[in-house]
Amino acid sequence: MDAAAAAPALGPAPMPERVQRRLRELTYEHTGIVIGPDKETLLVARVQKRMRKLGLASYEAYIQHFDAHPDELQQFINVITTNTTAFWREADHFDLAREQLTAWAEDGQRRFRIWCAASSTGEEPWTIGLTLSPVADQHGLDLLVLATDIDTRVLGVAKRAVYTREAVRAVPPDVRARGFEPVPEGLRVVRAVRERVRFGQLNLTRPPFPMKGPLDLIFCRNVMIYLDRPTRQRLIAECVRLLRPGGLLILGHSESALGMTDRLEVVRPSVYRVPE
Amino acid sequence: MRVKSQLTDIVGAVDEVTRIVGEISAASDEQARGVEEVTRAVTSMDQVVQNAAASAEEASGAASELAERSREMHALVRRFRLKGMPDAPPPAPELPRSGPGLRTTSSGAPLRLASSGGAAMDDLFPGEDDAAFEGF
Numbered sequence: 001m002d003a004a005a006a007a008p009a010l011g012p013a014p015m016p017e018r019v020q021r022r023l024r025e026l027t028y029e030h031t032g033i034v035i036g037p038d039k040e041t042l043l044v045a046r047v048q049k050r051m052r053k054l055g056l057a058s059y060e061a062y063i064q065h066f067d068a069h070p071d072e073l074q075q076f077i078n079v080i081t082t083n084t085t086a087f088w089r090e091a092d093h094f095d096l097a098r099e100q101l102t103a104w105a106e107d108g109q110r111r112f113r114i115w116c117a118a119s120s121t122g123e124e125p126w127t128i129g130l131t132l133s134p135v136a137d138q139h140g141l142d143l144l145v146l147a148t149d150i151d152t153r154v155l156g157v158a159k160r161a162v163y164t165r166e167a168v169r170a171v172p173p174d175v176r177a178r179g180f181e182p183v184p185e186g187l188r189v190v191r192a193v194r195e196r197v198r199f200g201q202l203n204l205t206r207p208p209f210p211m212k213g214p215l216d217l218i219f220c221r222n223v224m225i226y227l228d229r230p231t232r233q234r235l236i237a238e239c240v241r242l243l244r245p246g247g248l249l250i251l252g253h254s255e256s257a258l259g260m261t262d263r264l265e266v267v268r269p270s271v272y273r274v275p276e
Numbered sequence: 277m278r279v280k281s282q283l284t285d286i287v288g289a290v291d292e293v294t295r296i297v298g299e300i301s302a303a304s305d306e307q308a309r310g311v312e313e314v315t316r317a318v319t320s321m322d323q324v325v326q327n328a329a330a331s332a333e334e335a336s337g338a339a340s341e342l343a344e345r346s347r348e349m350h351a352l353v354r355r356f357r358l359k360g361m362p363d364a365p366p367p368a369p370e371l372p373r374s375g376p377g378l379r380t381t382s383s384g385a386p387l388r389l390a391s392s393g394g395a396a397m398d399d400l401f402p403g404e405d406d407a408a409f410e411g412f
Binding site: 042049213258 | 315318319322325326327328329330333334336337338340341407408409411412
């Protein structure tokens with residue numbers, strides 16, 4: 001390794017076209033994420049992060065390291081993915097889920113399986129758990145949430161369920177009071193909610209997924225924005241397969257299933273239902 | 277004679293109907309083209325919105341990264357003292373987001389230094405949680 005020999009420079013060196021192409025292809029092949037030619041800065045910044053950790057001075061050295069170490073692939077995936085998320089993000093979806101769950105529970109359904117497809121650092125599955133737990137407790141429901149992501153680093157963070165007080169500030173005060181307990185590093189989601197959420201690694205671009213279904217709710221929010229149309233279409237088809245009739249598919253506010261399938265009906269923008 | 281004139285009328289009427297049907301057909305074609313164009317426009321607007329959303333998330337990720345770096349730098353700089361400096365400067369403010377922030381202890385020192393090239397200790401390794409999918 002020609003480590004640490006790099007002289008300090010003002011900003012990263014430009015990435016050779018050949019390396020860019022290789023990394024774009026690798027990203028698409030393993031994550032389905034499309035990094036356009038207009039996103040060189042993003043590619044450079046994220047790969048540099050890995051190079052700094054590994055003490056590598058050149059892009060060529062990184063490519064060599066990548067080819068020689070099969071386990072670098074997961075590390076590459078972990079830096080190349082975007083993990084933006086927040087508690088109570090696009091909050092109307094959680095109100096809708098709570099209302100729908102209440103209606104289903106009042107109709108006598110007792111078993112509920114919910115999937116959060118791109119859970120990132122956990123704010124979304126914990127928001128789902130924190131929102132739906134009171135309904136589940138009140139009606140004695142068998143309710144579990146599966147949270148998945150392709151990035152193993154964020155899954156580790158999500159599973160620990162520990163957040164800074166600043167991050168938890170987005171949580172409504174009453175939920176914050178009943179849903180979190182203080183720990184030395186900040187606040188942790190309480191055990192009763194933690195027990196309802198499972199975490200696993202999943203590549204959304206490689207259906208069929210290991211779940212059998214039927215699922216009642218799928219949150220697949222703000223992940224299709226990174227994928228191309230054929231990949232989105234396959235993902236939506238797999239969601240349709242896993243949902244029970246009447247089950248809901250919830251996408252991000254800027255996403256839509258427009259023209260992707262004829263097997264979903266629109267409940268409202270970004271929310272779809274499998275017809276009964 | 278009356279029959280002949282009636283037949284002529286009918287032929288004329290049929291011609292008229294044919295002409296009208298032709299017009300309707302042309303108008304329908306035009307409408308279909310219009311609908312197609314609208315669909316294409318909506319699809320491309322949809323794509324633009326989704327690309328913009330992705331860019332916004334990426335920018336937000338970069339901002340978090342910067343916040344994390346500046347916090348680390350702050351922690352490093354705090355170690356230095358200048359003559360005549362009364363006290364240590366105040367600790368860096370808590371990060372506005374989760375993730376990076378929870379990797380520091382209450383004293384602000386990083387729990388895990390970014391030195392190893394391998395997987396982080398708290399990573400969820402691939403395959404570790406296969407049992408997670410059971411029951412789903």
